[in-house]
Amino acid sequence: MNLLKDFKNPVLARKLSAAIAETVGDRPFSIMEVCGGQTHTIYKYRLREMLPPNLRLVSGPGCPVCVTPIEYIDKAVFLALEKGASIYTFGDLVRVPGTMMSLEKAQAEGADVQPVYSPFQSLQAAKANPERHVVFLGIGFETTLPGVGLVIREAQRSGVENFSVLLSAKRVPPVLDALLSSGKAEIDGFITPGHVTSIIGTKAYDALCETYRVPMVVGGFEPLDLLGAVHLLAGELAGGGTRNLNAYSRASSKEGNVKAQQVMEEVFEEKDDELRGLGVIPKAGYGIRESFAEFDADRRFDIVTNSREPKGCICGEILCGIKAPEDCPLFGAICTPDAPVGSCMVSNEGACNAAYLFRD
Amino acid sequence: MRSMCLAVPIKVVEVLEGQMAIGEQMGVQVEFSTALLGAVQLGDYVLVHTGIAIETLDEADAQETLSIWNELNSTLGS
Amino acid sequence: MNEKIILGHGSGGRMTRDLVRDVFCRHLGDFGPQSMDDGAVLPCEKGELVFTTDSYVVSPLEFPGGDIGTLAVCGTVNDLAVMGARPLWLSLGVILEAGLEIDALERIVKSIAAKAREAGVKIVCGDTKVVEKGKGDGIFINTAGIGVLEHPLTPETIEPGDQIIVSGTVGDHGMALLTLRKGFPLKSDLKSDCAPLNGMISQCLDEAGVKWMRDATRGGVATILNELSEGRPWGVLLEENDIPLSDAVAGVSELLGLDPLYSANEGKVIFVVPRHQAENALKGLKKSAYGKKAAVIGLIVDDFPGKTVLHTQMGTLRTLGILASDPLPRIC
Numbered sequence: 001m002n003l004l005k006d007f008k009n010p011v012l013a014r015k016l017s018a019a020i021a022e023t024v025g026d027r028p029f030s031i032m033e034v035c036g037g038q039t040h041t042i043y044k045y046r047l048r049e050m051l052p053p054n055l056r057l058v059s060g061p062g063c064p065v066c067v068t069p070i071e072y073i074d075k076a077v078f079l080a081l082e083k084g085a086s087i088y089t090f091g092d093l094v095r096v097p098g099t100m101m102s103l104e105k106a107q108a109e110g111a112d113v114q115p116v117y118s119p120f121q122s123l124q125a126a127k128a129n130p131e132r133h134v135v136f137l138g139i140g141f142e143t144t145l146p147g148v149g150l151v152i153r154e155a156q157r158s159g160v161e162n163f164s165v166l167l168s169a170k171r172v173p174p175v176l177d178a179l180l181s182s183g184k185a186e187i188d189g190f191i192t193p194g195h196v197t198s199i200i201g202t203k204a205y206d207a208l209c210e211t212y213r214v215p216m217v218v219g220g221f222e223p224l225d226l227l228g229a230v231h232l233l234a235g236e237l238a239g240g241g242t243r244n245l246n247a248y249s250r251a252s253s254k255e256g257n258v259k260a261q262q263v264m265e266e267v268f269e270e271k272d273d274e275l276r277g278l279g280v281i282p283k284a285g286y287g288i289r290e291s292f293a294e295f296d297a298d299r300r301f302d303i304v305t306n307s308r309e310p311k312g313c314i315c316g317e318i319l320c321g322i323k324a325p326e327d328c329p330l331f332g333a334i335c336t337p338d339a340p341v342g343s344c345m346v347s348n349e350g351a352c353n354a355a356y357l358f359r360d
Numbered sequence: 361m362r363s364m365c366l367a368v369p370i371k372v373v374e375v376l377e378g379q380m381a382i383g384e385q386m387g388v389q390v391e392f393s394t395a396l397l398g399a400v401q402l403g404d405y406v407l408v409h410t411g412i413a414i415e416t417l418d419e420a421d422a423q424e425t426l427s428i429w430n431e432l433n434s435t436l437g438s
Numbered sequence: 439m440n441e442k443i444i445l446g447h448g449s450g451g452r453m454t455r456d457l458v459r460d461v462f463c464r465h466l467g468d469f470g471p472q473s474m475d476d477g478a479v480l481p482c483e484k485g486e487l488v489f490t491t492d493s494y495v496v497s498p499l500e501f502p503g504g505d506i507g508t509l510a511v512c513g514t515v516n517d518l519a520v521m522g523a524r525p526l527w528l529s530l531g532v533i534l535e536a537g538l539e540i541d542a543l544e545r546i547v548k549s550i551a552a553k554a555r556e557a558g559v560k561i562v563c564g565d566t567k568v569v570e571k572g573k574g575d576g577i578f579i580n581t582a583g584i585g586v587l588e589h590p591l592t593p594e595t596i597e598p599g600d601q602i603i604v605s606g607t608v609g610d611h612g613m614a615l616l617t618l619r620k621g622f623p624l625k626s627d628l629k630s631d632c633a634p635l636n637g638m639i640s641q642c643l644d645e646a647g648v649k650w651m652r653d654a655t656r657g658g659v660a661t662i663l664n665e666l667s668e669g670r671p672w673g674v675l676l677e678e679n680d681i682p683l684s685d686a687v688a689g690v691s692e693l694l695g696l697d698p699l700y701s702a703n704e705g706k707v708i709f710v711v712p713r714h715q716a717e718n719a720l721k722g723l724k725k726s727a728y729g730k731k732a733a734v735i736g737l738i739v740d741d742f743p744g745k746t747v748l749h750t751q752m753g754t755l756r757t758l759g760i761l762a763s764d765p766l767p768r769i770c
């Protein structure tokens with residue numbers, strides 16, 4: 001079997017599509033796909049065409065670039081330009097506008113900004129260039145965080161002194177909790193993020209399903225994975241069920257990846273944290289533990305920023321599922337992937353970016 | 361480019377020292393860390409995210425999922 | 439230690455002359471300038487000329503399937519050829535960075551010579567400048583090209599039903615270079631598809647009434663087709679399943695979440711031909727080593743005027759936009 005191609009099989013997609021339509025009937029439902037990667041797949045394969053019109057898909061807050069506060073970009077720019085640090089980052093952050101400038105523009109001002117595939121590359125660069133201070137931009141949800149933890153642990157073990165991480169790490173369950181408790185977005189069911197769940201396990205959503213009486217289904221990232229998740233959710237919605245189910249069981253379990261959880265527990269601690277557009281949410285983020293303080297760029301450097309959100313941008317409401325990208329007056333006119341105003345337009349996982357790239 | 365939740369199934373083709381391995385997908389080889397997994401075996405499928413394997417994939421489970429979906433039409437009678 | 443380019447090589451004096459003679463003229467031979475004059479004297483043919491210029495910057499300078507010299511000849515030759523011209527003459531301007539190894543420069547000049555020979559074009563004039571170390575990227579090249587127009591294109595005759603043909607697998611060059619980036623833990627047998635296509639194109643022109651053609655370089659197949667369909671009363675419909683893709687390009691695309699339709703090619707042309715001549719066009723293309731995997735990938739349709747639309751492998755329809763920003767520097 002081919003674990004990529006087999007999950008793009010159009011024959012099975014049509015079967016799932018028919019089964020979904022039959023299951024939901026003509027009652028209206030709203031489903032949120034939490035993760036930005038899922039949003040990307042939905043747009044790329046136009047999966048909405050395969051769903052009945054009364055089943056609405058809403059993009060959620062699971063795009064790390066999108067929920068990273070603008071102050072974070074300002075800090076990275078400050079470290080690069082004022083402290084002369086070499087910035088190693090996942091490429092998507094490079095174009096996110098800060099209050100004054102993006103990292104790409106800082107690069108034109110002489111900053112050393114290096115896009116990487118893996119956080120390990122930043123530690124290797126620190127070892128290879130002892131005269132430079134290397135800062136890795138550690139953003140991400142639970143999928144990415146264990147890797148960042150591994151690198152910090154390895155830096156301490158190998159006694160690297162010219163390396164630190166500027167952390168903006170978010171946790172999915174508290175964000176969903178905040179979204180549900182606010183009651184702002186009217187969501188009937190959730191497709192929970194497959195790769196976050198590979199790490200934290202499906203058990204992380206049990207309490208949410210129970211407290212808010214809402215069904216959740218873990219979904220993967222191939223077209224069939226998402227249709228499969230919608231199919232299970234449709235069954236719950238039609239029957240009034242509120243179960244916590246898994247349509248991505250080949251890659252995620254109830255308990256999750258215990259080793260990865262241990263690494264996170266060792267290196268990071270939960271904290272109240274700000275998500276762009278969503279405000280400060282209890283326990284929604286991670287900080288670096290005191291025992292690894294020397295690798296925390298926030299502690300190591302005296303960072304000065306003066307951050308302001310851009311005017312007119314409604315990324316916050318889009319991230320909560322209250323508004324769609326097309327509702328924003330800036331969308332496609334002032335705000336485009338070439339000249340993004342808000343963070344949702346920058347990342348390929350962002351709802352605005354996907355809506356723009358795959359617009360009709 | 362998608363990154364933050366992009367994890368791709370990779371077949372392990374070589375186990376290296378220092379909790380590293382080499383895997384392959386469609387003729388492309390990737391070197392990745394196995395530090396978040398237990399021992400990996402040649403031929404295992406793992407999910408690799410930002411150069412780090414985050415989970416072992418269950419092929420039998422994948423097969424079962426596909427066959428459940430494949431049987432959907434019988435319930436529809438189409 | 440290997441000999442390196444120093445500022446003196448750009449002085450215009452003896453060192454410059456020696457470099458031009460010992461590196462450029464020696465390797466270019468019959469295909470290079472035949473005098474050290476300030477300009478080339480070229481015969482005037484009847485008809486119309488096509489004139490083009492392109493600058494080449496690439497990192498790394500040498501890569502599987504070619505180097506910056508290969509690109510500098512093929513890119514300009516292909517720009518002439520897709521205009522319907524027979525490429526004849528190229529100029530060669532190089533800006534060298536002090537510190538570049540002369541061995542590397544010689545390899546690049548040899549590639550230039552080999553591709554000029556293959557394409558049947560002459561490099562009739564040239565220029566060499568040297569910049570301080572740190573002010574260049576090893577070598578920058580500009581080539582201008584002149585050709586004689588032999589097959590004017592007729593995009594105004596394109597109509598629904600016309601077939602869209604690509605001359606081979608898409609995305610190879612862009613994906614190959616991406617995997618070579620420093621510190622990138624990916625390995626593949628991907629090679630750049632960089633090639634002079636004037637021979638292949640003339641085979642196809644002989645066989646089929648080509649109405650329009652373009653080489654699908656930066657921005658890839660999707661961007662080029664958008665440029666075709668923009669502002670037209672008809673649309674382009676592509677069939678995702680029919681687009682030739684090598685396994686490795688598909689693999690890298692999956693691994694990095696990229697779309698091969700937006701990845702650069704350096705040896706692929708897209709043709710629009712009348713439906714009844716598509717088979718002939720394919721037959722013509724397949725005579726060339728560079729056109730073995732040519733395929734019909736779509737057609738001109740009445741629906742979606744002004745747009746390029748992809749019939750996805752899932753059976754849905756998706757509008758393909760123009761590449762918004764360069765995907766290559768965005769390593770995740």
